Amino acid sequence: MSTLAIILIIVAVVVVALIALSALRGKSAEKRRARARELRDRSEIQRTQAEKERAGADEQEARARREAAEAEERARVADRRHAEAEQQADRARAIDPDRKRGGLLRRRKREPDRDEAADRG
Numbered sequence: 001m002s003t004l005a006i007i008l009i010i011v012a013v014v015v016v017a018l019i020a021l022s023a024l025r026g027k028s029a030e031k032r033r034a035r036a037r038e039l040r041d042r043s044e045i046q047r048t049q050a051e052k053e054r055a056g057a058d059e060q061e062a063r064a065r066r067e068a069a070e071a072e073e074r075a076r077v078a079d080r081r082h083a084e085a086e087q088q089a090d091r092a093r094a095i096d097p098d099r100k101r102g103g104l105l106r107r108r109k110r111e112p113d114r115d116e117a118a119d120r121g
Helices: 003-097 097-102 112-121
Strands: none
Touching: none
16 A cells, blocks of 8 residues: 555655646736737837828928928919019110110210300300
8 A cells, every 4th residue: 555655655756746837827827918909009009100200291291392382382482473574674675765776885965064054155
């Protein structure tokens, strides 16, 4: 019987060790699950915040592109108006009677001042 008792004691020790091991594994596994859940929650919060920041940045970029396009359009309109004004100035110079008569080399007739006209008369 002593052999049988030794075998039973060994089996009992092994069974107790297995029960203790499974109990400890359960607690550590639950701790790991809780930690993994916490990390997932944190990463989801960070992901959501990053997506919001990205959406804000995209909106800001779109606004900047729109403003740049508007500025380019204003510049084109200003250039067009400037060219039209230059053309009108050229036409005005072309039809100016003072320019046609004298040109650049001819001296304009000087109108006598009122004081000179009074001195003569």
